[in-house]
Amino acid sequence: MALQKDATATMTKPKIFTHKLTLPRAWFGLSIFVATLITLMFLMFVDMRPKISPDFFFGSDDPDMADTRLISELFPSDEFLILSVEGRDIYSAGYYLDLSRFTDRLNDLNGFSKIIALNIGPSSAEAAKESPFWRPLLISETENATFVLAFLPRTASGGLVSATEEIATSFAGHGAIGLIHISGMPYIAEQIRRNIISDAKLFSTVALIIFALLIWGIYRSLIIALGASVSGISAIFLSLLILQFTGQPVGILTANLSIIVFVLVQSQAIYLTNNWLRESGDPTARVKAAVLKTIYPSAWCAVTTLLGFVTLLFVSAEPLRQLGSGGVIGVLAALFACFIIFPPFLIFSQAKKRQPVQDTDTVSDHPKTNLKAIIGFLAVAGAVFVAIPGIMRLDTDPSLISYFESGSEIEQGLSNIDNNGGSSPLQIVVSQKAGADLDNAAAYEKMWTLHRKLETVSSVGTVLSLPALLAEANNHPIAFLLPWREMVSLLSMDTNQQVVNNFLNSERDKALYLLRMKETASVKSRTEVIKEIRDIAHGEGFKVELVGGVYALQGRLSKLISSSITTGIISLLAIFFLISWLITRKLLFAIAMLLSASVIPIISLGGAGWTAVPLDVISAPAISVAFGLAVDALIHLGLAVTRKRKSMSVAESWRIALAQQGSGIISASGIICIGFLIFSFSEFPPTIRFGMVIVVGAGLAAIVALSAFPVLASFLEKPIKNADK
Numbered sequence: 001m002a003l004q005k006d007a008t009a010t011m012t013k014p015k016i017f018t019h020k021l022t023l024p025r026a027w028f029g030l031s032i033f034v035a036t037l038i039t040l041m042f043l044m045f046v047d048m049r050p051k052i053s054p055d056f057f058f059g060s061d062d063p064d065m066a067d068t069r070l071i072s073e074l075f076p077s078d079e080f081l082i083l084s085v086e087g088r089d090i091y092s093a094g095y096y097l098d099l100s101r102f103t104d105r106l107n108d109l110n111g112f113s114k115i116i117a118l119n120i121g122p123s124s125a126e127a128a129k130e131s132p133f134w135r136p137l138l139i140s141e142t143e144n145a146t147f148v149l150a151f152l153p154r155t156a157s158g159g160l161v162s163a164t165e166e167i168a169t170s171f172a173g174h175g176a177i178g179l180i181h182i183s184g185m186p187y188i189a190e191q192i193r194r195n196i197i198s199d200a201k202l203f204s205t206v207a208l209i210i211f212a213l214l215i216w217g218i219y220r221s222l223i224i225a226l227g228a229s230v231s232g233i234s235a236i237f238l239s240l241l242i243l244q245f246t247g248q249p250v251g252i253l254t255a256n257l258s259i260i261v262f263v264l265v266q267s268q269a270i271y272l273t274n275n276w277l278r279e280s281g282d283p284t285a286r287v288k289a290a291v292l293k294t295i296y297p298s299a300w301c302a303v304t305t306l307l308g309f310v311t312l313l314f315v316s317a318e319p320l321r322q323l324g325s326g327g328v329i330g331v332l333a334a335l336f337a338c339f340i341i342f343p344p345f346l347i348f349s350q351a352k353k354r355q356p357v358q359d360t361d362t363v364s365d366h367p368k369t370n371l372k373a374i375i376g377f378l379a380v381a382g383a384v385f386v387a388i389p390g391i392m393r394l395d396t397d398p399s400l401i402s403y404f405e406s407g408s409e410i411e412q413g414l415s416n417i418d419n420n421g422g423s424s425p426l427q428i429v430v431s432q433k434a435g436a437d438l439d440n441a442a443a444y445e446k447m448w449t450l451h452r453k454l455e456t457v458s459s460v461g462t463v464l465s466l467p468a469l470l471a472e473a474n475n476h477p478i479a480f481l482l483p484w485r486e487m488v489s490l491l492s493m494d495t496n497q498q499v500v501n502n503f504l505n506s507e508r509d510k511a512l513y514l515l516r517m518k519e520t521a522s523v524k525s526r527t528e529v530i531k532e533i534r535d536i537a538h539g540e541g542f543k544v545e546l547v548g549g550v551y552a553l554q555g556r557l558s559k560l561i562s563s564s565i566t567t568g569i570i571s572l573l574a575i576f577f578l579i580s581w582l583i584t585r586k587l588l589f590a591i592a593m594l595l596s597a598s599v600i601p602i603i604s605l606g607g608a609g610w611t612a613v614p615l616d617v618i619s620a621p622a623i624s625v626a627f628g629l630a631v632d633a634l635i636h637l638g639l640a641v642t643r644k645r646k647s648m649s650v651a652e653s654w655r656i657a658l659a660q661q662g663s664g665i666i667s668a669s670g671i672i673c674i675g676f677l678i679f680s681f682s683e684f685p686p687t688i689r690f691g692m693v694i695v696v697g698a699g700l701a702a703i704v705a706l707s708a709f710p711v712l713a714s715f716l717e718k719p720i721k722n723a724d725k
Helices: 002-012 023-045 063-074 093-107 125-130 134-138 158-171 185-219 222-245 254-277 283-314 318-341 343-347 371-391 409-419 441-455 466-473 484-491 526-539 550-584 587-610 622-645 650-681 685-714 717-724
Strands: 079-087 114-116 145-152 177-183 424-432 460-464 511-517 542-548
Touching: 023 222, 023 283, 023 318, 023 343, 063 424, 063 542, 063 550, 079 093, 079 158, 079 185, 079 409, 093 114, 093 145, 093 158, 093 177, 125 134, 134 145, 134 460, 158 177, 158 185, 177 185, 177 409, 185 222, 185 254, 185 650, 222 254, 222 318, 222 343, 254 283, 254 318, 254 343, 254 622, 254 650, 283 318, 283 343, 283 550, 283 622, 318 343, 371 587, 371 685, 424 441, 424 526, 424 550, 441 460, 441 466, 441 511, 441 526, 460 466, 526 542, 526 550, 542 550, 550 587, 550 622, 587 622, 587 685, 622 650, 622 685, 650 685
Parallel strands: none
Antiparallel strands: 079 145, 079 177, 114 145, 424 511, 424 542, 460 511
C-alpha cells in the first residue's frame, strides 16, 4: 500500500527536473527550446524601427497613388514642413531680424532643399503683404504670424524633424518671436512614428504583467501564467520574424498586431486550460485529451479570424494590407504557440482540478424559460434596435488632427496652422477643354477667375497657382513691356529658379493649382469637397486632368475604410455561417449562430456612430478583429452543444455545454476586455479607439453567447428535433 501511495503521489505531482528522461520532460524541454530559438532569432534579425513615410496611407505602387505619382512627374516637388512663427508685430524690424536668425539656423542643418519665408522670397515684409502670391503663402489670416516653408527630400530621416523642433523650441518666446507651431506631412508622420514606438514599449511591458496576473488570478498557478506569457511572447516574436523574412517593415499597425497575437494565444490557452481541468487520468493523458478536445473548435476559430485578415489583403491602403498579411501570419503563429509551446506547462501545473459536470444532475431551466437568458436576450435586442440608426452616422473620414490627443501641444499647433491657411495639401492639374495653351493673356484671365472661385470654397485655406505667380511678376516696373508668353519664358529660366515649372508643364497646356485645405472647416466629406472643386473648374471651362496630394488620398482612404468595413463584415458573417453549418451540420442552428454573431458588429458600429468615435485607418480594422475574437465563444459553445445533443435532450445539452464552456467564455472575454483596456493608457487616440472597439466586442461576445444565442437556438429546437427524426 505504501508503494502504491508513493507511486500515486509521484504520478499526480510530477517534477520538472528528474533524473529520468520522461515524455513530459522531453515535451517541456522541446517547448522551452522552441521558445528560446524564436527569441534568439527575433533579437538577431528583426528591425523594430517603424517605417512611416509621409505617404504612409498608400504604397508607392498602389493604383490610388497613380494621380499623385503623375503630378510629381509633371511638377517635381519635395515634401515640406510648415512653421507658423508668431510675433507681436510681424512687420517690425525686430521680428524680421529674429526670423532671419531662425531661418539661418534651419539652413545650417543642411537637410532642407529650400526654405521660403518672409525674409527669403519677397523683397520686403510690406511687399509680401500686398502681393497676391506671397501674402496667402507666408502671412496668416490674422496677421499675427508668418509661415516658414522648409522643403525636404522624401527620403529625409526623422532626425531632421527632431532637429527642427529643437531649433523652434529654442527660438519660441525669445525676442520678437512668440510661439512656433509646426505642421506638414513629414512632421505628422514623425509624430505618429513616435507614438507607435511609445505604445510598443508600453504594451510590451504592461500587457505581459497584466495578462500574467490575470491568468494567475484565474487558475492560481504560476506555471500556467508563465506558460501563457511565454507562449504569447513567442507567437509575437515568430510573427514579426516571419514578416521580417518576407520583407514587410514595421508599420503603423504593428503595435496593434502584437497585442492581437498575444491576446489570441491567451484566449485559446484559457479554453485549453478549462478543458484540461475537467479531464481525468495522469497529467500527460489529461493534457493530450484537452488538446484534442480544444484544437478542433480553436482551429475553426482561427479560420474565421484568419479569413477576416485575408479580406484586408485586397484593400489599396498599405497599412490595412500590412495588417492583413501580419494578421494571417499572427493567427497561425498563435495557434502554433498555443498547442505546441503552452501544453507542457499544464503537465507540471498544480492548478486545482475541477469536477466534470455530471449528465445526471438536475436539469436547469430551459433557455426559453430561463429568466436571466430572456432578460439578456431582450437587452441585446434593444441594443441592436438603438444601434442600427447609429451606423448611418459613422465618421470614416476624420481629420488628420484627430490622430492626436485633443488639447495636446501637437493638436493645438496643427489646429493653429489649419485655421490659418490650411494644413493638408491638395493638388489639382487642369487643362483647357479645347486643349489650348495656357501661356497667354486669355488663359491667364480664365485661370485667375478659377483661382478666385477656389478661394471661396469653405474648406480651401490657401490657393497657389500660375496666375497668382504671374500677378506677382506683373508688379515689376518693366513687366508691362513683356507679353504673357515672354513673361512665362523669363520665369522659366534658371536665373529665376525655374519658378514657373512648379505650376506649368513643359508643353504649357497643363497647370497646377496647389491648395492647402482646412481639415476642420467643412461638414462635407473630402470626396464631396473635391467634387465641388471639380465642378467649379468645369464651370470655368477647364478639364481636371489629375487630383492628388494628401487631402485627396485621405478622401480615397475614407471610401476604402467604409467599403472595407461593409464588405469585411459581410464576408466574415458569410464565412462564419458556413463554418457554423460545417461544424454543427444543422442549418437552423447555424442560422442562430449567425444571427447571434451579427449582433457584435451592429452594436459596435452603431455605438461608434452615436458616440461620434472616428474610424480612421488605425482604428477601423478593430471591427473585424473584434468579430474574429468574439466568435470564439459562439464556436466553442456551439460545438459543445452539438457534441452533447448526440446523447441527451436539447435542454440537457444546453445545460451541460453552458456549465462546461461558460467559465471559459467569461474568462476569455474578460481577459480580452481587460487586456485591450491597456490601449486606454496610450497617448495616441487611434490606438485608444482601436482598443475600446475590441473591448466592446469582447464584452458583447460573452453576453450574446450566454444569453441571446441559447434563446435564439431554443426557438429552433422543435424544427431541429423534427429534422433529426
